[in-house]
Amino acid sequence: xxxxxxxxxxxxxxxxxxxxxxxxxxxxxxxxxxxxxxxxxxxxxxxxxxxxxxxxxxxxxxxxxxxxxxxxxxxxxxxxxxxxxxxxxxxxxxxxxxxxxxxxxxxxxxxxxxxxxxxxxxxxxxxxxxxxxxxxxxxxxxxxxxxxxxxxxxxxxxxxxxxxxxxxxxxxxxxxxxxxxxxxxxxxxxxxxxxxxxxxxxxxxxxxxxxxxxxxxxxxxxxxxxxxxxxxxxxxxxxxxxxxxxxxxxxxxxxxxxxxxxxxxxxxxxxxxxxxxxxxxxxxxxxxxxxxxxxxxxxxxxxxxx
Amino acid sequence: xxxxxxxxxxxxxxxxxxxxxxxxxxxxxxxxxxxxxxxxxxxxxxxxxxxxxxxxxxxxxxxxxxxxxxxxxxxxxxxxxxxxxxxxxxxxxxxxxxxxxxxxxxxxxxxxxxxxxxxxxxxxxxxxxxxxxxxxxxxxxxxxxxxxxxxxxxxxxxxxxxxxxxxxxxxxxx
Numbered sequence: 001x002x003x004x005x006x007x008x009x010x011x012x013x014x015x016x017x018x019x020x021x022x023x024x025x026x027x028x029x030x031x032x033x034x035x036x037x038x039x040x041x042x043x044x045x046x047x048x049x050x051x052x053x054x055x056x057x058x059x060x061x062x063x064x065x066x067x068x069x070x071x072x073x074x075x076x077x078x079x080x081x082x083x084x085x086x087x088x089x090x091x092x093x094x095x096x097x098x099x100x101x102x103x104x105x106x107x108x109x110x111x112x113x114x115x116x117x118x119x120x121x122x123x124x125x126x127x128x129x130x131x132x133x134x135x136x137x138x139x140x141x142x143x144x145x146x147x148x149x150x151x152x153x154x155x156x157x158x159x160x161x162x163x164x165x166x167x168x169x170x171x172x173x174x175x176x177x178x179x180x181x182x183x184x185x186x187x188x189x190x191x192x193x194x195x196x197x198x199x200x201x202x203x204x205x206x207x208x209x210x211x212x213x214x215x216x217x218x219x220x221x222x223x224x225x226x227x228x229x230x231x232x233x234x235x236x237x238x239x240x241x242x243x244x245x246x247x248x249x250x251x252x253x254x255x256x257x258x259x260x261x262x263x264x265x266x267x268x269x270x271x272x273x274x275x276x277x278x279x280x281x282x283x284x285x286x287x288x289x290x291x292x293x294x295x296x297x298x299x300x301x302x303x304x305x306x
Numbered sequence: 307x308x309x310x311x312x313x314x315x316x317x318x319x320x321x322x323x324x325x326x327x328x329x330x331x332x333x334x335x336x337x338x339x340x341x342x343x344x345x346x347x348x349x350x351x352x353x354x355x356x357x358x359x360x361x362x363x364x365x366x367x368x369x370x371x372x373x374x375x376x377x378x379x380x381x382x383x384x385x386x387x388x389x390x391x392x393x394x395x396x397x398x399x400x401x402x403x404x405x406x407x408x409x410x411x412x413x414x415x416x417x418x419x420x421x422x423x424x425x426x427x428x429x430x431x432x433x434x435x436x437x438x439x440x441x442x443x444x445x446x447x448x449x450x451x452x453x454x455x456x457x458x459x460x461x462x463x464x465x466x467x468x469x470x471x472x473x474x475x476x477x478x479x480x
Contacts, residue, residue, distance in 0.1 A: 052429060
């Protein structure tokens with residue numbers, strides 16, 4: 001509604017002031033404004049309630065995500081060269097020191113490979129002799145490669161969306177890895193997209209062990225920072241050194257509630273160990289091998305026999 | 307307001323959502339990340355008012371919730387309120403003020419962060435304030451830097467509608 005006012009004091013006679021048409025200012029507009037915003041807030045609350053309590057809106061959300069998928073893939077492809085350029089520029093800063101470190105690591109690994117080769121041969125022969133049945137390892141899964149479409153929107157939301165879903169054979173609780181190590185598990189599946197909850201999420205917990213000391217078994221869970229992990233519930237009697245590699249422990253002997261994660265997937269390296277007198281367990285911080293802030297593609301482990 | 311305005315705003319916000327979801331996440335200098343969706347929405351709300359801002363916020367929020375496969379309505383609620391509030395600011399005190407977009411972005415970046423924490427807390431989800439507060443100063447700076455080009459682009463596509471009215475008002479009083 002246009003606003004009309006008289007201005008006698010200024011011009012000495014009544015003059016109709018032109019109505020401002022840019023923004024609604026009348027009472028009916030105020031009512032309309034309140035109705036619109038109230039309705040939208042109410043609708044949002046209804047959506048939150050339904051979405052939070054049931055899976056009734058999942059098909060709609062899945063359809064919407066499938067529609068957005070090609071645009072997200074295209075945007076990711078367009079931005080990849082720039083992302084690579086930024087990564088390359090960052091890498092230049094510490095290239096020399098990293099080269100030195102990698103040379104040393106390479107020498108150590110070369111020595112370790114020789115020792116491991118003979119141990120592997122021995123292991124295979126002993127397993128054959130004993131007819132040993134072990135819990136699932138990564139060899140019992142086929143892998144589905146998927147691009148990461150959406151990364152965590154904020155520090156406390158540790159979930160990513162990947163461009164593969166039930167059409168690719170993916171199911172809820174399938175384990176997700178990269179070539180660097182463990183990423184997390186599938187928490188929601190739609191036909192073409194899935195949501196992966198990272199191991200840095202507060203709800204994640206992984207049964208894990210130390211590569212050099214398999215008797216030190218504990219739980220890897222979310223630490224205080226957004227990308228930090230802690231190796232919890234390891235008794236003080238167990239030795240865990242700084243730099244030790246932490247891997248998934250799987251479920252020895254099966255059990256009623258087997259671990260979702262197969263054995264021997266690398267998780268990270270021990271950053272610090274503090275055996276506090278007041279604590280029952282060791283306080284172990286882990287630096288994950290996977291850089292969760294720049295995930296671009298992942299591998300979903302789909303069991304060969306589901 | 308032109309009939310094309312909703313279409314232009316829709317396309318702008320859609321592009322902002324795609325960029326936010328697929329392009330920006332790896333870049334988080336000093337622990338903060340830019341929110342191009344919020345900056346675009348606030349620019350539109352400032353130029354087109356509260357009702358337009360609220361509707362744009364709701365639609366954008368739904369797109370974000372769908373892209374992240376998160377709780378539907380979560381971002382829609384927060385962005386509806388942000389769009390409405392800044393739209394009202396644009397309709398009233400912010401008219402013709404140069405600092406309006408920057409003030410709006412800085413204030414809403416903080417309000418949005420705390421609103422997200424509060425809403426997550428109400429929903430019983432993990433809501434640690436520490437990491438969010440740590441990254442907040444960097445997020446404000448990045449959003450303010452984004453405001454220059456984004457507001458200029460939005461203003462070019464959706465020019466202010468009240469300029470002609472203002473000129474008429476000055477003539478009358480003179």
